[in-house]
Amino acid sequence: MTESAMGAPGLTLRTREGRPYRFDPGALCLELLPTGGYARYPAYEVLHTPADLVRWAGESRLPDGLSLSVSAEELRRAHQLRAALWNLTAARAHGRPLAAADLATVNATAAEPPLVPRIDADSGGLAWAPDATGGALLSTVARDAVELFTGPYTDRIRECGSDSCKLLFVDTSRPGRRRWCAMEHCGNLHKVRAHRARHATTDPSADRNPLWS
Numbered sequence: 001m002t003e004s005a006m007g008a009p010g011l012t013l014r015t016r017e018g019r020p021y022r023f024d025p026g027a028l029c030l031e032l033l034p035t036g037g038y039a040r041y042p043a044y045e046v047l048h049t050p051a052d053l054v055r056w057a058g059e060s061r062l063p064d065g066l067s068l069s070v071s072a073e074e075l076r077r078a079h080q081l082r083a084a085l086w087n088l089t090a091a092r093a094h095g096r097p098l099a100a101a102d103l104a105t106v107n108a109t110a111a112e113p114p115l116v117p118r119i120d121a122d123s124g125g126l127a128w129a130p131d132a133t134g135g136a137l138l139s140t141v142a143r144d145a146v147e148l149f150t151g152p153y154t155d156r157i158r159e160c161g162s163d164s165c166k167l168l169f170v171d172t173s174r175p176g177r178r179r180w181c182a183m184e185h186c187g188n189l190h191k192v193r194a195h196r197a198r199h200a201t202t203d204p205s206a207d208r209n210p211l212w213s
Contacts, residue, residue, distance in 0.1 A: 010023055010024030011060075026171065029142070031060050032082050047075065050134065051070075053070045063117075067128065084102035085145055088103070090166075092157040098149075106146065109138050109141075110143045114143055148170060157170050165181055
């Protein structure tokens with residue numbers, strides 16, 4: 001699974017109130033899912049134009065320096081791949097069979113030429129071959145999904161433990177006990193609600209904070 005060469009991987013998401021928090025889904029392919037738009041989440045769509053997919057690639061865990069151009073057709077295929085990944089990841093998280101049509105979408109995309117890494121002649125560091133296409137980006141994402149779903153962490157694909165959150169992630173931590181999309185978001189909400197519930201049993205007049213209701 002691809003990890004960024006610069007800093008901690010993950011995405012900056014926002015709560016309904018607009019507060020930012022860091023969400024690391026654990027794999028490049030799963031970073032495509034929070035771009036929204038699929039199934040019940042059309043209001044959260046952020047990939048409206050080819051430029052939006054270019055921006056997502058720059059914010060993903062891919063190493064910096066990618067020179068990328070995306071066509072309208074490649075954006076449509078990104079939506080298609082995202083839908084297949086949503087279905088497969090949710091199915092794995094809940095122990096359901098993986099749909100053949102979704103597997104076919106991922107496999108067909110992975111079969112195309114991926115992004116090409118190379119050694120930079122000046123710095124000796126990782127660089128990307130120039131003039132990358134949206135198709136190569138999608139192939140790289142799909143290959144990451146193949147690695148995830150056939151690798152040692154496939155049984156650690158999970159949905160956030162909050163009843164009101166559907167974010168999906170793979171737990172790559174050593175203990176393997178991750179429950180939340182982000183401790184600073186759903187994890188803290190759970191702690192606050194558990195604290196209120198404990199105090200409500202001993203103090204019926206305990207104040208209620210409508211923010212967490």
